[in-house]
Amino acid sequence: xxxxxxxxxASRKKIRDDIREKNRExxxxxxxxxxxxxxxxxxxxxxxxxxxxxxxxxxLVSTVQDALDAPCCIDSPDPKAVxxxxxxxxxxxxxxxxxLEKDRYEAMLPLIRGTDVKIIALCMSxxxxxxxxxxxxKIADNLxxxxxxxxxxxxxxxxxxxxxxxxSGNHLGKEFLDSIRSLHEQYEGIHxxxxxxxxxxxxxxxxxxxxxxxxxxxxxxxxxxxxxPLDKRMMxxxxxxxxxxxxxxxxxxxxxxxxxxxxxxxx
Amino acid sequence: xxxxxxxxxASRKKIRDDIREKNRExxxxxxxxxxxxxxxxxxxxxxxxxxxxxxxxxxLVSTVQDALDAPCCIDSPDPKAVxxxxxxxxxxxxxxxxxLEKDRYEAMLPLIRGTDVKIIALCMSxxxxxxxxxxxxKIADNLxxxxxxxxxxxxxxxxxxxxxxxxSGNHLGKEFLDSIRSLHEQYEGIHxxxxxxxxxxxxxxxxxxxxxxxxxxxxxxxxxxxxxPLDKRMMxxxxxxxxxxxxxxxxxxxxxxxxxxxxxxxx
Numbered sequence: 001x002x003x004x005x006x007x008x009x010a011s012r013k014k015i016r017d018d019i020r021e022k023n024r025e026x027x028x029x030x031x032x033x034x035x036x037x038x039x040x041x042x043x044x045x046x047x048x049x050x051x052x053x054x055x056x057x058x059x060l061v062s063t064v065q066d067a068l069d070a071p072c073c074i075d076s077p078d079p080k081a082v083x084x085x086x087x088x089x090x091x092x093x094x095x096x097x098x099x100l101e102k103d104r105y106e107a108m109l110p111l112i113r114g115t116d117v118k119i120i121a122l123c124m125s126x127x128x129x130x131x132x133x134x135x136x137x138k139i140a141d142n143l144x145x146x147x148x149x150x151x152x153x154x155x156x157x158x159x160x161x162x163x164x165x166x167x168s169g170n171h172l173g174k175e176f177l178d179s180i181r182s183l184h185e186q187y188e189g190i191h192x193x194x195x196x197x198x199x200x201x202x203x204x205x206x207x208x209x210x211x212x213x214x215x216x217x218x219x220x221x222x223x224x225x226x227x228x229p230l231d232k233r234m235m236x237x238x239x240x241x242x243x244x245x246x247x248x249x250x251x252x253x254x255x256x257x258x259x260x261x262x263x264x265x266x267x
Numbered sequence: 268x269x270x271x272x273x274x275x276x277a278s279r280k281k282i283r284d285d286i287r288e289k290n291r292e293x294x295x296x297x298x299x300x301x302x303x304x305x306x307x308x309x310x311x312x313x314x315x316x317x318x319x320x321x322x323x324x325x326x327l328v329s330t331v332q333d334a335l336d337a338p339c340c341i342d343s344p345d346p347k348a349v350x351x352x353x354x355x356x357x358x359x360x361x362x363x364x365x366x367l368e369k370d371r372y373e374a375m376l377p378l379i380r381g382t383d384v385k386i387i388a389l390c391m392s393x394x395x396x397x398x399x400x401x402x403x404x405k406i407a408d409n410l411x412x413x414x415x416x417x418x419x420x421x422x423x424x425x426x427x428x429x430x431x432x433x434x435s436g437n438h439l440g441k442e443f444l445d446s447i448r449s450l451h452e453q454y455e456g457i458h459x460x461x462x463x464x465x466x467x468x469x470x471x472x473x474x475x476x477x478x479x480x481x482x483x484x485x486x487x488x489x490x491x492x493x494x495x496p497l498d499k500r501m502m503x504x505x506x507x508x509x510x511x512x513x514x515x516x517x518x519x520x521x522x523x524x525x526x527x528x529x530x531x532x533x534x
Contacts, residue, residue: 166511167518174513177486199511203518204525208532212507215479216486219444240479244433244466246441251434251470258471265475266533 005034028067045075167202184221193224272301295334434469451488460491
C-alpha cells in the first residue's frame with residue numbers, strides 16, 4: 001500500500017497560516033511525522049492562495065524535501081503552479097491530478113508526457129462526476145488509453161474512482177468498491193488510489209466508518225490512498241487487511257507492526 | 268446478516284460443567300444474552316459427551332427454547348443426536364452440519380430431505396479439506412445440487428467454505444474470500460456462513476484480525492456467521508460493513524446502532 005500523507009494542505013486552517021507565514025519548522029515537522037508514520041509521498045497543496053499558488057507550492061516542495069528524502073505529491077489543478085513545483089522537485093514526484101475534463105487534460109498532459117511521474121487520474125469528465133461503476137470505467141478507460149499513448153507507464157497511473165457519501169445512496173459504496181475491483185481486473189499493473197473520507201459524510205462516527213471502509217477497499221484491490229498517517233487505527237487496519245488479503249509474506253509486516261505497538265489501539 | 272450465537276458449546280470448559288450439571292439458569296441466560304445482542308439462532312453443542320450426546324442435546328434445545336422464542340442451531344455430526352434434538356425443537360431449526368463426506372452425507376440427508384430446515388453445508392469431502400477456491404467450489408457444487416435434488420430450497424442452504432489460518436499461507440485468506448464471492452455469483456439466493464476465528468490462529472491480536480476479516484468477508488457477500496455476539500466491535504463492524512456495502516436503506520441500522528451506543532467502542 002502506497003500512502004500519500006494529506007496533512008500539508010492549505011485548506012486546513014492551521015496549516016494555511018503556517019504556509020502564509022512560510023513557517024519552515026512546522027511544515028518540515030508535519031512532513032517528517034507523516035513520513036515516519038508510513039507516508040511514502042507527502043501531499044503539498046496551496047490551492048487557496050489565488051495568484052500566489054506557484055510561489056507557495058514551490059516553497060512547500062523545497063521545504064519538505066530539505067527536511068526529508070521523500071517525493072512530494074504535487075496537488076494542484078493549475079498547470080503553471082504544477083510546472084513550477086516540478087522544476088524544484090528532486091526525484092520523481094506524484095501529481096494530483098489529471099482528469100478527463102478537456103481543459104485540465106490538455107493543460108496537464110504536456111507536463112507529464114513521456115516522464116516517469118506518477119499521475120493521479122480522477123474519474124471525472126466535462127459531463128461531471130460518475131456515480132456508477134459503468135460510468136467510472138468508461139472515463140477511466142479513456143484516461144488510461146490516453147496516458148499510455150503518451151508514453152506513461154501503466155504502473156505510474158493511479159486511478160481515483162472518487163467516493164460518494166453512503167448517506168446519499170445505499171449503492172454508492174458498492175459501486176465504488178466494484179469499480180476498484182474491475183480496474184485491477186481489466187488493467188494489469190494499474191494503481192488505484194482514493195481519499196475515502198467522503199464515504200462517511202453526513203453519518204456519525206466518521207473515523208470508525210472510514211477505517212472500516214479502507215479494509216473493504218483493500219479487499220477489492222485498492223493499493224494506494226491519500227490519508228492522515230497519524231490515524232493509528234486506519235494504519236493498523238491497512239497493515240492487517242493487506243496481511244489477510246495475501247500481501248504480507250509469512251505475516252512479517254503484521255508481526256512487526258504488533259511488536260512496534262501499532263496494534264495497541266484505543267482509537 | 269444472520270448471526271448464530273456460538274457460546275453454548277460443550278468444548279468450552281465453563282459451559283461443559285453447566286451442561287453436565289444441567290444448570291438451566293446458566294444455559295437460559297447465555298442463550299438470552301446472545302439473542303439480545305443480535306443472535307437469530309442459538310448454537311447448541313454437546314459433542315464431547317460421548318454416548319450421552321442425544322440426551323444432553325435435547326435438554327439444551329428444550330432449555331434454550333423454554334427461555335426464549337428463537338430457533339436453535341443443532342450442532343452435531345451424529346445423526347441420532349440430531350434426530351432426537353429435532354424432535355423436541357419447536358419451529359424450524361438450523362443444522363450444523365452436512366458435508367460431502369459419504370457417511371455424514373448419507374446419514375444427514377434423510378433427516379432434512381424435503382424439509383424447511385436450514386442446513387450448514389461444509390466444504391469438506393472424503394478427500395479432506397479444500398484450500399483453493401476451485402476445490403471449494405467443486406465440493407460446494409456437489410453439495411448444493413444434491414440438496415436441491417432432495418427438495419431443499421436454495422435459500423436454506425448455508426455453505427461454509429471453511430477458513431484456514433493466514434499464518435499457514437499468504438493466499439489462504441484470499442482463496443476463502445474469493446470462494447464467498449463466487450458462491451454468491453453462481454448460486455442466486457444461497458447463504459454463505461462461517462466461523463472465521465480460525466483465520467487468526469497463530470498470529471497476535473486475534474480479535475482485532477477477526478473483526479477486520481469479518482468486514483472483508485461481508486465485502487465479498489458473506490451473509491451469515493457463527494460467532495460470539497457479545498464481541499462488541501465484531502457486531503459494530505458487521506453493522507457498519509453492511510451499511511457500507513449497500514444493505515442498509517438510508518443508513519437506518521447504522522444510525523440506530525449509533526444511538527444505541529453500539530459504536531462506543533473500547534475493544
